[in-house]
Amino acid sequence: ATPTSIMVGTGRAAEMGVLFRNGEALQDLKNTDIVAVDKTGTLTLGRPALTDFTVLNGFDEGEALALVAAAESNSEHPIAEAIVIAAKEQGLDVPDTTSFNSVTGYGIEAEANGRKIEVGADRYMRKLGHDLTAHADISKALGDEAKTPLYAAIDGKLAAIVAVADPVKETTPQAIEALHRLGLKVAMITGDNQATADAIAKKLNIDTVIAEVLPAGKVDAIKQLQQNDTHVSFVGDGINDAPALAQADVGIAIGTGTDIAIESADVVLMSGDMRGVANAIGLSKASIKNIH
Numbered sequence: 110a111t112p113t114s115i116m117v118g119t120g121r122a123a124e125m126g127v128l129f130r131n132g133e134a135l136q137d138l139k140n141t142d143i144v145a146v147d148k149t150g151t152l153t154l155g156r157p158a159l160t161d162f163t164v165l166n167g168f169d170e171g172e173a174l175a176l177v178a179a180a181e182s183n184s185e186h187p188i189a190e191a192i193v194i195a196a197k198e199q200g201l202d203v204p205d206t207t208s209f210n211s212v213t214g215y216g217i218e219a220e221a222n223g224r225k226i227e228v229g230a231d232r233y234m235r236k237l238g239h240d241l242t243a244h245a246d247i248s249k250a251l252g253d254e255a256k257t258p259l260y261a262a263i264d265g266k267l268a269a270i271v272a273v274a275d276p277v278k279e280t281t282p283q284a285i286e287a288l289h290r291l292g293l294k295v296a297m298i299t300g301d302n303q304a305t306a307d308a309i310a311k312k313l314n315i316d317t318v319i320a321e322v323l324p325a326g327k328v329d330a331i332k333q334l335q336q337n338d339t340h341v342s343f344v345g346d347g348i349n350d351a352p353a354l355a356q357a358d359v360g361i362a363i364g365t366g367t368d369i370a371i372e373s374a375d376v377v378l379m380s381g382d383m384r385g386v387a388n389a390i391g392l393s394k395a396s397i398k399n400i401h
């Protein structure tokens with residue numbers, strides 16, 4: 110593209126809330142074959158709510174939820190906020206914690222009232238040595254409803270099956286339709302449960318699902334999609350997304366995200382609206398055509 114067509118393209122993009130951080134991105138975007146998208150906070154609001162809290166092994170529901178909320182009050186994960194809010198709404202007295210540790214991509218552990226509390230994904234509970242066979246059906250059913258199933262253990266005993274649900278953004282279905290109309294494939298990459306990811310993907314007509322990815326595994330997921338010279342643009346928001354944004358052929362950060370993610374991105378969608386991705390790719394195609 111000529112410098113003029115790039116300027117016209119980036120100027121028009123800016124009016125649409127799409128910020129190109131370099132001229133190359135405007136040219137490269139038109140080569141996109143697959144748009145890979147982070148789930149939480151990009152396709153979904155990133156603001157889950159607690160939907161289920163089922164106690165196991167005779168634990169008292171109020172006591173268990175108060176202890177789980179105590180542990181989660183130390184975590185910055187959106188799941189944590191959902192659980193703390195639910196405990197407060199129920200008027201529970203959430204104790205202070207005396208220790209806390211977060212196991213990235215798995216869950217958390219903490220101590221409160223002299224009790225040990227562990228909360229996280231099924232893979233976390235398995236890592237801790239819990240046998241989940243008796244609960245696999247419930248877990249799968251929650252996932253099929255697009256909820257994220259979690260487990261809580263207290264003093265080393267399974268205490269509750271917990272679920273949260275994160276609503277899909279209102280604009281997400283249109284954003285995906287627009288990408289399909291451009292002839293592109295859409296892939297979702299997430300640390301969330303496989304069944305949950307599959308249920309959301311089915312609702313949204315997403316072509317490829319890569320689930321239960323640990324934060325460090327997102328780069329490998331992008332590389333996997335890039336095989337055979339496939340051009341992958343990645344859309345993400347979180348701190349964990351910075352390496353994936355850098356690995357992608359074009360990294361697109363959505364504007365509600367962190368400064369770190371934005372710095373690793375070639376394109377920033379200022380409004381946090383994923384419909385900007387198709388607009389940006391459309392502009393890239395148009396500004397290249399202009400010079401012929």
Ligand code: ADP
Pocket residue numbers: 148149181184185186188189213214215216217228229230231257258259298299300301302322323324347
């Ligand atoms: P994503 O950004 O896709 O949600 P994360 O790596 O942040 O991926 O989290 C992956 C999974 O780890 C979550 O779906 C959840 O099962 C578990 N997890 C992470 N943090 C917490 C937490 N504070 N409480 C309970 N579970 C958690």
Ligand code: MG
Pocket residue numbers: 147149150347349
């Ligand atoms: Mg995330």
